[in-house]
Amino acid sequence: MADYKPSKKMMAELVRAGICEALRVIAGLIAFVLTNNWIWIVSGVLAGLGFSLPAIIRLVREAKERDRASR
Numbered sequence: 001m002a003d004y005k006p007s008k009k010m011m012a013e014l015v016r017a018g019i020c021e022a023l024r025v026i027a028g029l030i031a032f033v034l035t036n037n038w039i040w041i042v043s044g045v046l047a048g049l050g051f052s053l054p055a056i057i058r059l060v061r062e063a064k065e066r067d068r069a070s071r
Helices: 008-035 039-069
Strands: none
16 A cells, blocks of 8 residues: 555546645635634634545545555
8 A cells, every 4th residue: 555656547546636725724724814703713623624625535435445456
């Protein structure tokens, strides 16, 4: 699993998830600046995790499947 290289589709999904997560965090920061309420930052981070965690889970599963297939 150490030599695993993600497929192009998986890399595209990870990049898309990263961009969506960054946009959610930025939106939370903007809402924090406007309202001075820290809960917006927390909600932005949690909303962003909804995009990145599933992508990371799929990446780990793909890596494990390729590792099993190579044996």
